[in-house]
Every structure is written in structure tokens, then in C-alpha cells.
Amino acid sequence: MENTYLHNDMKIRDYRETDYNEIMNFWNLTDMGNPERGDNSETINKTLELGGKLLVMESKSSGQICGTSWMTYDGRRILLHHFGILPECQGKGLSKILLKESLLFAKKTGAQIKLEVHSTNIKAISLYKKFGFKHLGEYNVYIIREVSNL
Ligand SMILES: CC(C)(COP(=O)(O)OP(=O)(O)OC[C@H]1O[C@@H](n2cnc3c(N)ncnc32)[C@H](O)[C@@H]1OP(=O)(O)O)[C@@H](O)C(=O)NCCC(=O)NCCS
Numbered sequence: 001m002e003n004t005y006l007h008n009d010m011k012i013r014d015y016r017e018t019d020y021n022e023i024m025n026f027w028n029l030t031d032m033g034n035p036e037r038g039d040n041s042e043t044i045n046k047t048l049e050l051g052g053k054l055l056v057m058e059s060k061s062s063g064q065i066c067g068t069s070w071m072t073y074d075g076r077r078i079l080l081h082h083f084g085i086l087p088e089c090q091g092k093g094l095s096k097i098l099l100k101e102s103l104l105f106a107k108k109t110g111a112q113i114k115l116e117v118h119s120t121n122i123k124a125i126s127l128y129k130k131f132g133f134k135h136l137g138e139y140n141v142y143i144i145r146e147v148s149n150l
Helices: 002-008 017-029 041-049 094-109 122-130
Strands: 010-014 053-059 065-073 077-085 112-115
Touching: 002 010, 002 094, 010 094, 017 041, 017 065, 017 077, 041 053, 041 065, 053 094, 065 094, 077 094, 094 112, 094 122
Parallel strands: 077 112
Antiparallel strands: 010 053, 053 065, 065 077
């Protein structure tokens, strides 16, 4: 009953630049804001110009941002990043509403959707599997962070 009330209080909308500071605090709280990743306001805007989407779940009554789902699109696939629910809003099923909406965007785009999740993140893995994501074999993930050294 309590969850129904909470779910009805949520709306999902597109990111606005005025969300940036609140979102950064939220990403830091949920370990999604590692500065090494190089995410900033410009990066977000660029991904949106390229056809990506940053969905924001917001409480209608308080205006608080309770969730984010950032999907980038490179013309081939959608990558799901920074999918998360604010700690105080977790455990109430809100992630399922946000993920459902995110997958509608993928469906509209017609592109395959891919994500990376830490192997110990049991909650997220359970959620993603529930929504049809399949483990893509035994791949490892590599990255070059220091592009200036190239
Ligand atoms: C992963 C995350 C989005 C899940 O949101 P949540 O609010 O905690 O979970 P919900 O209440 O919405 O539950 C959704 C599903 O998550 C899974 N889940 C939630 N809590 C769980 C737990 N303690 N153990 C195992 N699975 C769990 C279940 O599959 C659950 O579905 P069910 O209720 O039908 O069983 C959230 O914990 C989060 O933001 N974590 C920090 C950021 C993060 O790690 N994001 C993923 C990056 S890849």
C-alpha cells in the first residue's frame, strides 16, 4: 500500500541542466560518480545531442530526484550507465519502473541495449536478469583513462 502511494508520487522525465548538481551528489552517494570516469555537464549534453537519453525519476510532491538512467547511443547500440535509485528510496520497487521506461526508449530506438555491472552487485544483476538482460559470456572490460598519454 505504502509502495503504491510512493510509486504514484513518482514521475519520469528528461534531464534538465538544472538537475546537474543534485544528480552529481546522488551519483557520488551511490558510487556512480567516480571522477576518473570524466562525467560532467558537457559530456551529458553531448550524449543527448547524439541521440541518447538521461531519464530522471522525480518525486512529484517534494521535487527530489530519486533515480537516474543514462543511455548513450553511438548509432549502433545503446549503453546503459548510471542506472540507480537514491539510497533512501531503494527497496521499494522504483528501479523496476525506471528500467521499464528505459527499455521503452531502447525499443523506440530499435538498437540493442548493453550494460556493465560489477560481478558482486547482486541486486542490480537480479534486476537486469528479470528484465531480460543476458550475461554476455566471459568478456573482460578494458579502458584507457589517460588519453593525454597516447
Ligand atoms: C540496483 C538498484 C538500482 C536496485 O534498486 P532498489 O530500489 O534497491 O531495488 P527495488 O526495490 O526496485 O527491487 C528491484 C529488484 O532488484 C533486486 N533486488 C533488490 N534488492 C535486492 C536484494 N537485497 N537482493 C537481491 N536482489 C535484490 C530484485 O530483483 C528486485 O526485484 P523484486 O522486488 O521483484 O525481487 C539500487 O540498489 C541502486 O541504485 N544501487 C546503487 C547503484 C547501482 O549499483 N546501480 C547499478 C549500476 S550497474
